[in-house]
Amino acid sequence: MQWTVRLEARTSADEVTTTELVTFSRPGVVSTLAEVGLMLDETKTLLAKLQAGMLCGQVAAYAAFHRACAACGVLQPLKDRRTRRLQTLFGTVEVEAPRFKACRCRLATSLAAVTVSPVCALLTARCTPELERVQAExxxxxxxxDGARILESLLPVSPANHESLRTRTHAVALQLEAADRQAAAEVTAVPHKPDKAAVADTSRPVVMLDGAYIRAVPGHQTRNFEAICGKVEHEGHATRRFALVRSVAGQPHALLRAALLDQGWREGDVVTAISDGDPALPALVRSATGGPVEPILDWFHLSMRVQHVEQIMGGLCTLEPPLLVPLDHARIDVERLRHLLWNGHHEKAREALNRIASWAKDAIALDEPGVEAKARRLAARCTELRSYIENNEGALIDYGQRHRDGKPISTSRAEGTVNQLVSARMNKRQQMRWSPRGAHRVLQVRVAVLDGRFGHPAIQLAA
Ligand SMILES: [Zn+2]
Known part of the structure; x- marks a missing residue:
């Protein structure tokens, strides 16, 4: 049996042209299941021929239409015939790109070009926006x-190598970043008076930030470099992620600013920034908003440090001989520590830490075997936690109250973002190594893809 696929093109003037695309042959009576229906290779051939037929027809119609002078309607004389190649999801197509001698009426009045090539004006890029978007995604x-293999196995796209995927991903990242920079710059010009509802605490946008390490390519000055990842949450808006490698981002604050604007934030509105105590993170939010920021030390990171103290104390309690007198006092303070910090009594927590550290030192002095090493660690952890609290004095809050108010107190959701953005793409294989610029660009596209913003008509991915 034979099947022939023909392409019938009908113009608006009802002119019909039919082109034969492909013919598939099969035994009249199939003998195995494998012979039933279309094969992938046949489909790829069919798609490529269909694409070529449709595209060449469209381009030819475009050239014919634009052959007429836009000013006087006279047909411009043909100068020569050239060809142009256009890469598409369904194969690379060579199209005719005739050049015309510019109409006399134009040459007489202006400095217009001597030749015009409408097709070259139409094909502003070497590939279709759709191919670029799919490759970048x-x-x-x-x-x-892997991306190149997936494309190559399913579609007649060419070239489908990993280099072209990388190039397209980088190109799209630059477009996304430029769009963010533009969005960030535009609003500055519009003065905004915060209305009462927006100032109300409940509707304050929350930025959750966290850092992630990415392995650097050999030859880079450090073995790892940091990417900043985060989320912006604001009541009534879909969450928006952002990610950047600070050293190579053109304007790191602009990326965050664009995310905030997208979340309904306006110049002058207070933003809450939750982070792990790295002062660079709230500073980034400050430079993005150019205004008031309420920093909050992430409860999870604080709680982890309290847990370290609790664990060492727990270990000491199980030792023989049972509790030495100085440690008995310390134990009571350790048990209060979490409660004090949770409820915003950080001054009292610091005093308690001082007491625990000094009791731990007393215990070291007792020279009791098995106790000394643990007591030393307890003292060290207490000192660490105390300086952590001191360094983040302005970012400690009454976590209990905020939690009861139903507001976020932790970047744990930002850490999920780190996993989604960085770990899953950048660190899944030991041998994966990145240049800061390459990582930064992939992150820009990845953020847009995961947010569902990719391919959105508002994002002009290609001219
Ligand atoms: Zn003319």
Whole structure:
């Protein structure tokens, strides 16, 4: 049996042209299941021919239409015939790109070009926006090599190598970043008076920030470099992620600013920034908003440090001989520590830490075997926690109250973002190494893909 696929093109003037695309042959009576229906290779051939037929027809119609002078309607004389190649999801197509001698009426009045090539004006890029978007999305979701393999196995796209995926991903990242910079710059010009509802505490946007380490390519000055990842949450808006490698981001604050604006934040509104105590993170939020920021030390990171003290104390309690007198006092303070910090009594927590550290030193002095090493660690952890509290004095709050108010107190959701953005794409294989610039660009596309913003009509991915 034979099946022939024909492409019938009908113009608006009802002119019909039919082109034969492909013919598939099969035994009249199939003998195995494998012979039933279309094969992938046949489909790829069919798609490529269909694409070529449709695209060449469209381009030819475009050239014919624009051959007429836009000013006087006279047909411009043909100068020569050239060709242009256009990469698409369904193959690379060579199209005719005729050049015309510019109409006399134009040459007489202005400095217009002597020749015009409408097709070259139409094909502003070497590939279709759709191919660029699909390649970039794959490049952001999976490794460039895997992405190229997926494309190549399913579609007649060419070239489908990993280099072209990388190039497209980078190109789209630059477009996304430029769009963010533009969005961030535009609003500055519009003065905004915060209305009462927006100032109300409940509707304050919350920025959760966290850092992640990415392995650097050999030859980079450090073995790892840091990416800043985060989320912006604001009541009534879909959460928006952002990620950047500070050293290579053109304007790191602009990326965050664009995310905030997208969340309904306006110049002058207070933003809450939850982070792990790295002063660079709230500073980034400050430079993004250019205004008031309420910093909050992430409860999770604080709680982890309290847990270290609790664990060592727990270990000491199980030792023989049972509790030495100085440690008995310390135990009571350790048990209060979490409660004090949770409820915002950080001054009292610091005093308690001082007492625990000094009792721990007394216990070291007792020279009791088995106790000394643990007591030393207890003292060290207490000193660490105390300086952590001191360094983040302005970012400690009454966590209990905020939690009861139903507001976020932790970046744990930002850490989920780190996993989604960085770990899943950048660190899943030991041998994966990145240049800061490459990582930064993939992150821009990945953020847009995961947010569901990718391919949105508002984002002009290609001219
Ligand atoms: Zn003319």
């Amino acid at each position: 794959l490049g952001a979701r999976t490794s460039f090599r």
